Amino acid sequence: MTACRICQGSVHQFFDFGRQPLSDGFLRPGKTSGEFFYRLAVGVCRSCTMVQLMEEVPRERMFRADYPYHSSMSVVMREHFTGTARHLLETECRDGDPLVVEIGCNDGVMLRTVAQAGVRHLGVDPSRDVAELAAAKGVRVRIDFFEESLAREVAAAEGPAQVIYAANTMCHIPYLDSVFRGVDALLAPDGVFCFEDPYLGDVVERTSFDQIYDEHFYLFSATSVRAVAGRFGFDLVDVERLPVHGGEVRYTLARSGARRPSQRVEALVREETERRIAEISTLEQFATQVKRNVEDLASLLRRLQEDGARVAAYGATAKSATVTNYGGFGPDLIPVVYDSTPAKQGLLTPGSHIPVRPLEEFSRDYPDYALLFAWNHAGEIVEKEREFREQGGKWILYVPDLHVL
Numbered sequence: 001m002t003a004c005r006i007c008q009g010s011v012h013q014f015f016d017f018g019r020q021p022l023s024d025g026f027l028r029p030g031k032t033s034g035e036f037f038y039r040l041a042v043g044v045c046r047s048c049t050m051v052q053l054m055e056e057v058p059r060e061r062m063f064r065a066d067y068p069y070h071s072s073m074s075v076v077m078r079e080h081f082t083g084t085a086r087h088l089l090e091t092e093c094r095d096g097d098p099l100v101v102e103i104g105c106n107d108g109v110m111l112r113t114v115a116q117a118g119v120r121h122l123g124v125d126p127s128r129d130v131a132e133l134a135a136a137k138g139v140r141v142r143i144d145f146f147e148e149s150l151a152r153e154v155a156a157a158e159g160p161a162q163v164i165y166a167a168n169t170m171c172h173i174p175y176l177d178s179v180f181r182g183v184d185a186l187l188a189p190d191g192v193f194c195f196e197d198p199y200l201g202d203v204v205e206r207t208s209f210d211q212i213y214d215e216h217f218y219l220f221s222a223t224s225v226r227a228v229a230g231r232f233g234f235d236l237v238d239v240e241r242l243p244v245h246g247g248e249v250r251y252t253l254a255r256s257g258a259r260r261p262s263q264r265v266e267a268l269v270r271e272e273t274e275r276r277i278a279e280i281s282t283l284e285q286f287a288t289q290v291k292r293n294v295e296d297l298a299s300l301l302r303r304l305q306e307d308g309a310r311v312a313a314y315g316a317t318a319k320s321a322t323v324t325n326y327g328g329f330g331p332d333l334i335p336v337v338y339d340s341t342p343a344k345q346g347l348l349t350p351g352s353h354i355p356v357r358p359l360e361e362f363s364r365d366y367p368d369y370a371l372l373f374a375w376n377h378a379g380e381i382v383e384k385e386r387e388f389r390e391q392g393g394k395w396i397l398y399v400p401d402l403h404v405l
Contacts, residue, residue, distance in 0.1 A: 009047030021351035085113035098162035104169030108134025151182030160188035180232035202247025210319035313337035315374025324352035
């Protein structure tokens with residue numbers, strides 16, 4: 001029986017995606033031997049309701065120096081992080097000489113606005129390449145993993161932080177105990193710890209099963225976040241539903257008793273209870289729908305192949321590794337995937353070994369169908385690629401179910 005990483009309670013496994021590669025472990029052609037694989041299975045703690053992976057991938061394997069994801073690539077995300085930075089500056093950094101610390105700052109897309117405002121800041125990220133991009137934007141960066149020991153060093157050198165922020169990072173970190181102890185050591189008495197991550201409620205409702213992969217060790221809910229926060233002396237004082245990345249929640253934590261919780265916290269916890277989103281029966285129904293979605297996608301791809309239709313994929317996302325490897329989709333069904341990230345172009349997708357080509361080539365010779373792995377940016381992408389549909393092209397999506405646009 002697997003023990004919960006948060007409370008040591010028993011974890012019930014509700015889905016097994018089988019043998020999976022590192023989701024961002026893109027490979028050079030001809031150099032696919034020795035590829036790392038692990039078992040991707042997910043369960044829910046019967047005690048604290050935290051949804052979590054059953055096996056942990058070593059962090060050094062995932063968040064390497066050449067980590068290929070860049071937050072600034074999406075216009076929508078750039079606007080989101082600029083707005084987030086301005087909100088934090090206006091609400092939390094109005095007095096004195098505040099310090100803003102970001103855990104997992106990536107290429108500095110959020111902290112750049114903080115730096116431009118002249119506010120003290122520090123980004124912490126273990127991946128050298130993206131950290132250097134942040135530094136080039138004028139962001140102060142420390143290349144390292146955020147944990148208790150580092151937080152104490154920062155506190156000694158910089159003083160307390162008024163804001164500690166993380167986006168799409170906390171769910172990556174199995175050792176939340178060390179992170180919370182670090183936050184406790186670094187956060188000012190009246191400061192806030194804000195983080196936003198994919199929301200379990202949206203994953204279940206939309207059957208967005210590809211949000212489950214090696215880097216997403218946890219799927220948070222307001223209920224589970226409030227439980228883990230309480231174990232380390234913090235209150236969940238606010239929640240905000242966010243439309244980005246297919247549905248996220250921004251959680252705001254403060255030291256116990258420092259702030260009165262917003263009514264939105266209790267409302268979301270109550271909604272989760274009523275929807276039973278962390279109950280085993282609900283999650284097993286989710287598992288059944290996952291199988292159906294992948295089976296339907298496999299049937300469509302095979303039929304299109306038999307009909308002689310040209311199929312390509314759009315967006316060599318980390319989460320697409322879950323889809324291609326669980327579904328057994330390789331170059332025979334998906335000959336190419338187009339992506340805008342230079343670091344991925346010319347490589348092969350993890351496990352499935354589908355060639356990644358520059359996005360510019362997509363419009364040179366449109367396929368008949370494009371499987372949209374980057375479905376969380378569907379609005380932005382479909383608008384950008386209007387000509388594809390005007391010329392008869394069709395988009396294939398598999399969230400919340402299989403459908404063709």
